[in-house]
Amino acid sequence: MKRNSRLSLALHTLSHMADDPDRVRTSADIADHAGTNPVVVRRVLGRLREAGLLTSEKGHSGGWKLARKPERITLADVYLALDESLVATANEDSDPVCSVEYALHRRVSGVLREIEQSLVKRLGETTISEIR
Amino acid sequence: MKRNSRLSLALHTLSHMADDPDRVRTSADIADHAGTNPVVVRRVLGRLREAGLLTSEKGHSGGWKLARKPERITLADVYLALDESLVATANEDSDPVCSVEYALHRRVSGVLREIEQSLVKRLGETTISEIR
DNA sequence: ATTAATGCAACAATGGTTGTTACATTAAAG
């Protein structure tokens, strides 16, 4: 696996789950299919659970399952759950050299945030059951 | 500087240049304003030059300048010049475990490519002179 | 000839991500 693997892994897994929503899957199963490690899977799916997209059960015969119908989980849900922020840069805590420079900074950041928002909007138009 | 600094630095610089398109700026000047290093600036701006967005002159009184009017440089031009690929993952050269898995891989990749395209389309709707 | 710029290579430092091991906890199964 390479870059952006969190989003890729998440979509991969969810899309797979959408094919048979009631089946419970272990992180080991999922890791096998995705070609990675169970701990990595739990790490990523843990975030999706925090966001209410998945449920997990501990103990014998435990595992992972969709928390709602696949038609009601959008790519935006996934993206936001992972807290990716692909476009917008984090806070730039560089010292504001001069006020003009600071204003320019703010303008650029504003544009990037705007772009990020339009990305999320686009992601909201597709559900995991529509991955074709 | 942190993550995504290439795109951020590029937009910052171009937006600044758009305010006075005929002025020639040195990488040292730009680096000062952006709070980074001249070599880093040359690295990033070099890509923009390759894409035909900027020109540079060597030697005494050389420097950087916009290659065309700021109204004719879109954020998509910048994004593509930097070869960012924020959304779409690079090729996943993992061994196709089984054919079903391979097909799923392709579907996910396809969706991500689609999202990436819509991002570029959105970026194409704003020019560097419109950074507000 | 001097000065001041880009171009580029090489390398260190940093930081984020992934992979891995280990172990505590939990719950079903026998």
Add this chain to the structure above:
DNA sequence: CTTTAATGTAACAACCATTGTTGCATTAAT
């Protein structure tokens, strides 16, 4: 009640991309 099989989590190593930095060749104006 013991065993088995799962998640949850911490800790750490390995990897890799990015950034910062130094040094120097090249180029062009003065």
